[in-house]
Amino acid sequence: MIDSTLFLAELNVVFGDRVSLNEPLARHTTARLGGPADVWLPVNSVNELVQAVTIARRFEIPVFMLGSGANLLIGDGGIRGMVIANRAMHITFPGTDAEAPVVRVESGVILPSLARRCAQRGLSGLEWAVGVPGTIGGAVTNNAGAYGSDMAANLVRAELLSPEGRRVWQPVGWFEYGYRSSRLKRESRTWIVLQAELLLAWEPVTRIVAQLNAFNERRKSTQPPGATMGSMFKNPPDDFAGRLIDAAGLKGTQVGQAQVSPLHANFFQNLGDATAADMLALIRLVQAEVQKKFEVTLELEIEVVGEFN
Numbered sequence: 001m002i003d004s005t006l007f008l009a010e011l012n013v014v015f016g017d018r019v020s021l022n023e024p025l026a027r028h029t030t031a032r033l034g035g036p037a038d039v040w041l042p043v044n045s046v047n048e049l050v051q052a053v054t055i056a057r058r059f060e061i062p063v064f065m066l067g068s069g070a071n072l073l074i075g076d077g078g079i080r081g082m083v084i085a086n087r088a089m090h091i092t093f094p095g096t097d098a099e100a101p102v103v104r105v106e107s108g109v110i111l112p113s114l115a116r117r118c119a120q121r122g123l124s125g126l127e128w129a130v131g132v133p134g135t136i137g138g139a140v141t142n143n144a145g146a147y148g149s150d151m152a153a154n155l156v157r158a159e160l161l162s163p164e165g166r167r168v169w170q171p172v173g174w175f176e177y178g179y180r181s182s183r184l185k186r187e188s189r190t191w192i193v194l195q196a197e198l199l200l201a202w203e204p205v206t207r208i209v210a211q212l213n214a215f216n217e218r219r220k221s222t223q224p225p226g227a228t229m230g231s232m233f234k235n236p237p238d239d240f241a242g243r244l245i246d247a248a249g250l251k252g253t254q255v256g257q258a259q260v261s262p263l264h265a266n267f268f269q270n271l272g273d274a275t276a277a278d279m280l281a282l283i284r285l286v287q288a289e290v291q292k293k294f295e296v297t298l299e300l301e302i303e304v305v306g307e308f309n
């Protein structure tokens with residue numbers, strides 16, 4: 001637990017009773033795993049986000065940005081410092097006369113809901129995102145993607161808070177995007193995504209909605225429901241992580257209540273009472289078996305953060 005009475009006092013002045021201590025992060029991750037955040041603060045706008053990070057940095061308190069926690073395995077010991085829950089959700093849609101329509105979104109906007117809202121307005125380009133849980137901040141960081149498209153294909157530029165505390169717009173090239181990788185991911189926790197501009201295209205609503213529904217159906221038939229983090233490992237070149245795990249005979253393997261999904265081997269589920277330590281042990285077991293059987297090193301797609309006791 002951090003000992004900074006002055007830090008908490010200042011946070012309380014600005015954010016009142018939204019500041020809380022020891023918030024269980026399992027409530028805020030899709031895998032339902034993760035111990036407490038020392039300090040927990042939901043922010044409702046980009047300006048609040050900047051203000052919160054600026055105060056924490058002044059007191060040298062580490063900041064962890066949490067989107068929907070859809071790509072995270074947070075340790076049972078939780079996260080030291082302040083966890084900011086990003087609820088900055090303002091969206092500015094382009095006028096109907098815009099030739100190259102650009103939508104501006106704050107970084108707490110939820111990607112699937114943005115995809116649906118764009119579809120209703122005849123804005124095409126985010127159909128791939130309809131089943132990708134998470135915020136714009138998480139997607140810009142991870143270069144989230146599906147069905148042959150990704151954030152890199154839509155992003156024009158994003159506004160960031162720099163490590164020195166300046167607000168700067170960076171063009172898509174700055175992010176050095178690759179397959180689920182980015183400069184932000186490599187320089188982890190130094191830049192904060194505030195908002196983004198995404199380039200879309202006008203299309204008939206019926207056509208966009210049909211594509212959204214088709215992608216949704218495809219997901220429902222191939223991916224397990226329940227408490228997961230999506231794909232656990234990146235696909236190795238010319239192969240699929242799920243195929244390798246399945247071929248190693250590991251579908252359904254359990255450590256405690258953490259299980260390799262019997263439906264899709266690259267999805268690991270919390271069956272209800274798993275710990276983050278169970279999940280990490282299962283990850284290590286699968287990596288070791290696949291390495292032994294096929295001499296392939298499976299690289300994590302999810303991020304492991306926080307304290308594991």
Ligand SMILES: Cc1cc2nc3c(=O)[nH]c(=O)nc-3n(C[C@H](O)[C@H](O)[C@H](O)COP(=O)(O)OP(=O)(O)OC[C@H]3O[C@@H](n4cnc5c(N)ncnc54)[C@H](O)[C@@H]3O)c2cc1C
Pocket residue numbers: 030064065066067068069070071072086107131132133134135136137138139140141142143144145146180191192193194228229230231303
């Ligand atoms: C059922 C399921 C299906 C999934 N399918 C897909 C898929 O098809 N394709 C895919 O790419 N992913 C998929 N995922 C993973 C997940 O949806 C993406 O990785 C998503 O981009 C995570 O966003 P988030 O807001 O939850 O980020 P979080 O998990 O909360 O955070 C991820 C990282 O981003 C950082 N971060 C978050 N917000 C900010 C910010 N504003 N500024 C700076 N850093 C920030 C965090 O600190 C952390 O390092 C799936 C997950 C689930 C549970």
